[in-house]
Amino acid sequence: MSAYERSPSTPSSSSRLAVAGSAGNTLRPGDNAVLNGRSLLRVICTAGSGALEYTHAFVTAYTADHLRGAIAQRLSVGAYELLSNALNFGSVSSDIVIELIESETLVGVRVTNDAISARISMLTEHLLKLKNNAEQTYLEELRRSVTGGIPRPMLGLARVAHEVGLTLDVQVQERRVSVTAQCRR
Amino acid sequence: MSEFSTVRVPKVDTIAIQLTGPNQVKLSGTITQKDPASDLAGFFKALHTAAIVDKLGEVRADVSGLTFVNSSAIRLFVDWATWVKNERGHRYTLRFVTSRNVTWQKTAFLALMSLTKDVLAIEHVS
Numbered sequence: 001m002s003a004y005e006r007s008p009s010t011p012s013s014s015s016r017l018a019v020a021g022s023a024g025n026t027l028r029p030g031d032n033a034v035l036n037g038r039s040l041l042r043v044i045c046t047a048g049s050g051a052l053e054y055t056h057a058f059v060t061a062y063t064a065d066h067l068r069g070a071i072a073q074r075l076s077v078g079a080y081e082l083l084s085n086a087l088n089f090g091s092v093s094s095d096i097v098i099e100l101i102e103s104e105t106l107v108g109v110r111v112t113n114d115a116i117s118a119r120i121s122m123l124t125e126h127l128l129k130l131k132n133n134a135e136q137t138y139l140e141e142l143r144r145s146v147t148g149g150i151p152r153p154m155l156g157l158a159r160v161a162h163e164v165g166l167t168l169d170v171q172v173q174e175r176r177v178s179v180t181a182q183c184r185r
Numbered sequence: 186m187s188e189f190s191t192v193r194v195p196k197v198d199t200i201a202i203q204l205t206g207p208n209q210v211k212l213s214g215t216i217t218q219k220d221p222a223s224d225l226a227g228f229f230k231a232l233h234t235a236a237i238v239d240k241l242g243e244v245r246a247d248v249s250g251l252t253f254v255n256s257s258a259i260r261l262f263v264d265w266a267t268w269v270k271n272e273r274g275h276r277y278t279l280r281f282v283t284s285r286n287v288t289w290q291k292t293a294f295l296a297l298m299s300l301t302k303d304v305l306a307i308e309h310v311s
Contacts, residue, residue, distance in 0.1 A: 052217070052219065053217045053218070053219075056217060057217070060253065069286075070288055073252070073253075073287065073288040073289070074288055076253055077253070077288070077289055080217065080253070080255055081255075081256065084255070084256075135296075138292075138296060139296055139299065139300070142259070142263055142296055142297065142300060143300060145259070145260040145263050145264075146260075146263055146264065146267050146300075155256040155259065155260070156256050159256060159259075159289070159293075162292060162296075163288075163289055163292040163293055163296075164288050164289060164292075
C-alpha cells in the first residue's frame, strides 16, 4: 500500500499507514491488510494507570494458551510495546483499549487511544522511518539508547516491526489512534 | 575469592538471577518493570567492575531463560556492552548465551553485536 493513505471517501482527518514487519519473515499477499475479525479478548485500561505490567501478563498468558508458541511470543512483544506507548503518550482524558483479534489468516493485537495531534505526527513520522527501513531504524534507536538522544529513544515500535517482525497498521480518525501489530496465523 | 562471585545479587520479582561461576551470570524470567535500571543497572555495573578487577578474559551472561524483556531492559544490555567497548584498561569479551527458541533474542543480540562487535560474542543454545 502507499506510504500514507488517505481515502477520498473518508473524512480528511481519517488516514491509514501500514509498515510491513521484517526480521526475515517473508511478506505474503494480504499480510498488511486491515485486520478485521473476531475479538478474542478486549481489555479497557484507564489512561495514566499502572496497568501495563499486569495487562501484559494477562495478554501473554492468553496468547500462550491459544496460539502457537512463536506467534504468542511475537504478539507478547507487540502487546507490551503498543500498550506502553499508549500509556506514555496517549491522552489521559479517555480510556485505552487493547484487543487480541483474529481473522481467518491473520492474528494481531490492537491498541486504541486518544492522542494530541503533535503525538500523532510523531508516531506517523516514526512509522514512515520504519516503513522505509525497519532494521536501520532499529539500529538507530539502539544507538540513541546509548547516547540518550532527544527526543528520547523510540525503540518500542522498532522492536515490534524488526525484532519480532509484526506488520504495523495505524489508523487515525480525528484524535483516535488505533495501532495494530499483526502477523499470519 | 573473586570479586565477580561476591557481587550482591538484587532481588527482582519477575527475574531469577544467579552467579553460576567466577565469570558467569544467569538470568531467567521476564523483565517488564517500567524502569528495570533501578534494580539491574547497578548490578550489571558491579559485574563489569568486578570483571575488570579480576582481569577476566570473558564474562558469560546466560539470558536464554529470559522469555520477555521490554525496551528499557534491552538498553541495559546495550549499556553493558558499551561499558566494555569504552574500557581503556583491561577489556574482556562479553558473551551472551541466548536461546534459539526465544524470538526477541535472535534479532536483538544480532543488532547489539553489530554495534559492539569488538567486545561481544553470542552463543546460541536450544
